[in-house]
Amino acid sequence: MKGAGRFQLLHRSLLFRYLLILVAALLFIPVIVPLTIMLYSIFGGLAHEAPPKEYALYSSVDKLEIMWHEEARKLLDQPPEDITQRLRTLSETYHHARIFWVDHEGRTQLVTEPSGPPLLLDGQAARDIPAYWGAAEAVSFMKDSTALKPLAIVAFVGDQAEAGEGFMVMQIPEEIKNGRYAPGLDKWYSIMMLVFLIVFVVSSWLFFVMIRRRLLRLQTAMVFTGHEGLPQVVPPGKPDEIGRLEEAFNTMVTELKASLAREAEEETLRKRLVADLSHDLRTPLTVIRSHLHVLGKESLSPRGQSSLELMDQRIESLGILIENLLSYNLLSSGRTLLKLEQRDVLRLLRESAAAWYPVWEKEGFEVEIDLEGAPLYWDVDDSWFRRVMDNLFQNILRHARSGLYVGIFTEIRDGSRVIIISDQGGGLEKSSDSAGAGLGLSIVDLLLKRMELEWSMESTGQGTEVVIWKRTS
Amino acid sequence: MSVTVLYVEDDRDIGNAVSADLREREYAVRWLESGEGALEAAEGCQLAILDVMLPGLDGFTVGQRLKRAYPDMPILMLSARTSIDDKLQGLDFADDYLTKPFHPDELAARMEVLLRRSGTAAPAPMMLKHLVVRPGSSVVMEAASGREIMLTGKQFQIFSYLLRHLGQVLTKEQIYEAVWGESYMEGDKTLMVHIRYLREKLELDPAAPEIIETVRGIGYRVRG
Numbered sequence: 001m002k003g004a005g006r007f008q009l010l011h012r013s014l015l016f017r018y019l020l021i022l023v024a025a026l027l028f029i030p031v032i033v034p035l036t037i038m039l040y041s042i043f044g045g046l047a048h049e050a051p052p053k054e055y056a057l058y059s060s061v062d063k064l065e066i067m068w069h070e071e072a073r074k075l076l077d078q079p080p081e082d083i084t085q086r087l088r089t090l091s092e093t094y095h096h097a098r099i100f101w102v103d104h105e106g107r108t109q110l111v112t113e114p115s116g117p118p119l120l121l122d123g124q125a126a127r128d129i130p131a132y133w134g135a136a137e138a139v140s141f142m143k144d145s146t147a148l149k150p151l152a153i154v155a156f157v158g159d160q161a162e163a164g165e166g167f168m169v170m171q172i173p174e175e176i177k178n179g180r181y182a183p184g185l186d187k188w189y190s191i192m193m194l195v196f197l198i199v200f201v202v203s204s205w206l207f208f209v210m211i212r213r214r215l216l217r218l219q220t221a222m223v224f225t226g227h228e229g230l231p232q233v234v235p236p237g238k239p240d241e242i243g244r245l246e247e248a249f250n251t252m253v254t255e256l257k258a259s260l261a262r263e264a265e266e267e268t269l270r271k272r273l274v275a276d277l278s279h280d281l282r283t284p285l286t287v288i289r290s291h292l293h294v295l296g297k298e299s300l301s302p303r304g305q306s307s308l309e310l311m312d313q314r315i316e317s318l319g320i321l322i323e324n325l326l327s328y329n330l331l332s333s334g335r336t337l338l339k340l341e342q343r344d345v346l347r348l349l350r351e352s353a354a355a356w357y358p359v360w361e362k363e364g365f366e367v368e369i370d371l372e373g374a375p376l377y378w379d380v381d382d383s384w385f386r387r388v389m390d391n392l393f394q395n396i397l398r399h400a401r402s403g404l405y406v407g408i409f410t411e412i413r414d415g416s417r418v419i420i421i422s423d424q425g426g427g428l429e430k431s432s433d434s435a436g437a438g439l440g441l442s443i444v445d446l447l448l449k450r451m452e453l454e455w456s457m458e459s460t461g462q463g464t465e466v467v468i469w470k471r472t473s
Numbered sequence: 474m475s476v477t478v479l480y481v482e483d484d485r486d487i488g489n490a491v492s493a494d495l496r497e498r499e500y501a502v503r504w505l506e507s508g509e510g511a512l513e514a515a516e517g518c519q520l521a522i523l524d525v526m527l528p529g530l531d532g533f534t535v536g537q538r539l540k541r542a543y544p545d546m547p548i549l550m551l552s553a554r555t556s557i558d559d560k561l562q563g564l565d566f567a568d569d570y571l572t573k574p575f576h577p578d579e580l581a582a583r584m585e586v587l588l589r590r591s592g593t594a595a596p597a598p599m600m601l602k603h604l605v606v607r608p609g610s611s612v613v614m615e616a617a618s619g620r621e622i623m624l625t626g627k628q629f630q631i632f633s634y635l636l637r638h639l640g641q642v643l644t645k646e647q648i649y650e651a652v653w654g655e656s657y658m659e660g661d662k663t664l665m666v667h668i669r670y671l672r673e674k675l676e677l678d679p680a681a682p683e684i685i686e687t688v689r690g691i692g693y694r695v696r697g
Contacts, residue, residue, distance in 0.1 A: 279525075354641070354642040
């Protein structure tokens with residue numbers, strides 16, 4: 001069972017298919033080529049016209065050679081007429097061959113022409129036999145004979161050169177020797193080989209195209225994320241290696257979704273805890289403040305009134321501190337989502353300043369605002385950017401009372417437009433309760449970083465200047 | 474006739490203190506300790522003050538139901554700003570938002586603004602320097618002579634918007650978008666021109682305006 005399962009797995013695997021193609025490629029030369037040759041021989045043999053029976057005489061070159069040399073030996077010391085007669089007799093038996101002989105003086109004594117297929121020399125008609133043989137004719141004949149087309153069997157009369165009685169030759173046409181094959185078979189063989197090659201190339205190509213397509217689909221699924229910021233699940237494919245990869249990818253996406261859901265749940269719980277804490281801390285403060293207000297309506301000594309005012313201020317500060325503490329807790333967890341949108345920050349700044357203006361005015365601050373000029377678009381979260389401004393303005397109100405000045409400007413520094421918020425207070429270090437400002441500024445830092453903004457703060461005895469600018473990539 | 478306020482607060486200490494303070498300020502208060510029955514209790518009320526954290530139905534749910542049933546009744550939410558999402562959620566239907574621990578005077582001031590904006594409060598004519606204005610109507614008169622000042626449609630809309638936000642500094646963008654209903658383009662002089670004509674009609678000395686005040690670098694304000 002286990003073995004069958006393994007085979008099933010192997011059978012479905014890409015490796016198996018790839019090996020199949022490789023085996024096919026390896027078999028292509030040692031198996032396919034001989035196979036095709038065999039087929040070629042079979043079909044070639046079938047296509048071959050059966051040779052006439054008289055061609056059987058010429059089927060064995062060795063036998064012909066033996067016979068020819070035997071005849072030559074028998075003709076030793078025979079008069080030319082007998083030699084001619086004997087060769088003429090032989091030509092009747094071997095009438096498809098051309099037989100001639102040349103005497104010791106180089107004169108051609110007899111030439112019989114073949115009765116069947118013509119003698120061809122490399123496709124051309126064979127030369128005529130010269131009447132007289134000199135060295136040149138002999139060499140020329142030898143050269144023609146080396147090609148063996150037509151096959152030439154040469155023997156000295158008497159089968160020995162020393163006899164000096166000349167030589168005798170039998171030339172057999174090529175067609176008789178080799179038979180005739182069906183025309184165009186070579187072409188079919190080439191086509192068949194080409195088809196094999198094309199089938200191999202196409203199957204390899206399809207194999208890799210299929211792999212590539214599936215990998216690309218997987219890549220697309222990984223790159224394009226949905227509204228949750230997670231990749232989409234891919235539809236299950238074949239159960240091979242890529243299929244298993246897709247399955248693993250889908251499992252990962254599912255687990256990520258579950259993890260996100262858990263995180264969202266934790267975040268909800270965290271928010272609820274913070275909200276409950278906030279409520280539980282603020283409720284008694286509200287009660288105390290209400291009662292302080294009631295007390296303030298009673299007739300109290302100036303010292304009593306002053307104490308009440310101080311308590312009221314401290315309650316307000318405590319409220320802000322709780323606010324900042326819980327906000328910092330939420331923000332530092334990094335899971336609070338900021339909706340970054342391109343907004344005119346000068347407009348947001350003007351609106352924040354407008355809300356704070358009556359408070360500054362009441363406290364006797366001189367307010368100088370210069371935010372004229374083209375809008376300044378940054379990617380910010382509207383509400384949280386207002387929160388940054390509120391924290392900075394709150395700090396001015398609480399820690400720069402001595403300077404009674406608020407300046408809000410925009411100007412160009414190092415080639416970029418920046419926002420400047422300044423005061424002429426004694427600086428944060430000299431403030432009596434600068435510890436509270438630290439938390440507010442930590443929130444400012446966290447928020448501005450999340451909005452990809454940079455900021456700096458310079459605080460001296462003459463005042464504090466906060467500069468905000470857009471981070472350059 | 475006094476203004477009736479629906480007040481939903483689960484904490485008895487706060488509820489008692491705030492109710493007492495509001496009654497001292499001559500408001501009729503209907504105080505509920507939960508959101509149950511708020512819809513029925515809101516009948517005849519001119520303003521609702523809701524705490525967000527309530528047992529059972531939370532302040533947002535109660536507020537949304539109240540807004541559906543009484544769309545003209547302003548709603549003021551009381552809670553922490555800690556969860557800014559809550560603030561946004563709250564402001565979808567609520568008209569204002571006040572964080573605890575608030576000062577009773579601040580609560581009273583916000584209530585007055587909301588009532589004035591909804592046309593419930595200050596039915597009586599209001600004195601603005603040398604002018605008598607009747608919020609909610611288009612009548613603007615010179616107090617001394619009783620002469621009515623005629624304003625054009627746009628001038629009246631601008632002046633009404635400033636009066637509805639009496640004492641608040643409003644940016645040029647806020648005024649323009651509220652009156653014209655379209656986005657303000659930086660450098661657009663339309664609003665400035667209308668304010669100039671408005672001042673020529675309303676101010677004793679348009680060069681030194683006392684009614685419509687320019688807040689340099691921000692916008693305009695009509696002081697209460």
